[in-house]
Amino acid sequence: GENVEQHPSTLSVQExxxxxxxxxxxxxxxxxxxxxxxELGKRPQLIIxxxxxxxxxxxxxxxxxxxxxxxxxxxHITETQPEDSAxxxxxxxxxxxxxxxxxxxxxx
Amino acid sequence: xxxxxxxxKFRVLKTGQSMTLLCAQDMxxxxxxxxxxxxxxxxxxxxxxxGEGTTAKGEVPDGYNVSRLKKQNFLLGLESAAPSQTSVYFxxxxxxxxxxxxxxxxxxxPGTRLTVT
Numbered sequence: 270g271e272n273v274e275q276h277p278s279t280l281s282v283q284e285x286x287x288x289x290x291x292x293x294x295x296x297x298x299x300x301x302x303x304x305x306x307x308e309l310g311k312r313p314q315l316i317i318x319x320x321x322x323x324x325x326x327x328x329x330x331x332x333x334x335x336x337x338x339x340x341x342x343x344x345h346i347t348e349t350q351p352e353d354s355a356x357x358x359x360x361x362x363x364x365x366x367x368x369x370x371x372x373x374x375x376x377x
Numbered sequence: 378x379x380x381x382x383x384x385x386k387f388r389v390l391k392t393g394q395s396m397t398l399l400c401a402q403d404m405x406x407x408x409x410x411x412x413x414x415x416x417x418x419x420x421x422x423x424x425x426x427x428g429e430g431t432t433a434k435g436e437v438p439d440g441y442n443v444s445r446l447k448k449q450n451f452l453l454g455l456e457s458a459a460p461s462q463t464s465v466y467f468x469x470x471x472x473x474x475x476x477x478x479x480x481x482x483x484x485x486x487p488g489t490r491l492t493v494t
Binding site: 270273275278301303311312313314315318358364365366367368369370 | 410417418419420421422425435436467481482483485486487488
């Protein structure tokens with residue numbers, strides 16, 4: 270089955286700086302890679318996803334890059350704001366195996 | 378649309394007791410999933426269903442049973458609760474399970490916080 274590793278487990282950034290979270294996966298057949306944001310006490314919500322036929326995707330301050338050869342993908346948040354503070358999860362595989370999560374804290 | 382709903386929101390059980398968690402979705406999704414989330418950890422798939430009347434095991438199925446008698450409902454049962462099953466349980470649903478498809482996003486319910494003492 271799929272195995273997804275996510276780093277770092279915690280990330281503290283100054284407001285306005287960029288944040289980068291990296292994930293690696295094991296199954297070369299995986300072709301869908303979503304990122305979910307989970308605020309404290311809330312449900313996970315999709316913020317961006319990328320499919321294997323695309324190397325990069327952007328949505329305002331959020332971007333995701335995918336390197337299928339190396340089997341890793343990354344989430345980039347630019348110009349971070351306090352409301353970006355949350356736990357972020359990457360996932361991969363047909364039944365979505367999730368990474369362990371990254372707790373992001375944006376300090377004002 | 379209510380999306381994905383879960384009942385109950387909170388529950389405390391004693392070791393050995395049984396209970397059923399109900400998940401309902403009104404988006405006409407074929408696929409439904411049950412996850413558990415433990416502190417500081419990601420979501421782990423317990424069981425899933427690819428359509429009415431079907432169920433399949435996920436990553437951590439032991440101690441749980443599921444049923445999908447109606448397309449819109451997915452039930453998770455604990456026959457004999459154990460303290461190790463203390464967790465937050467999330468249900469999710471999606472249009473398809475094999476990407477890339479026109480819609481694959483998983484929509485999550487609000488979660489059920491279960492404590493087993």
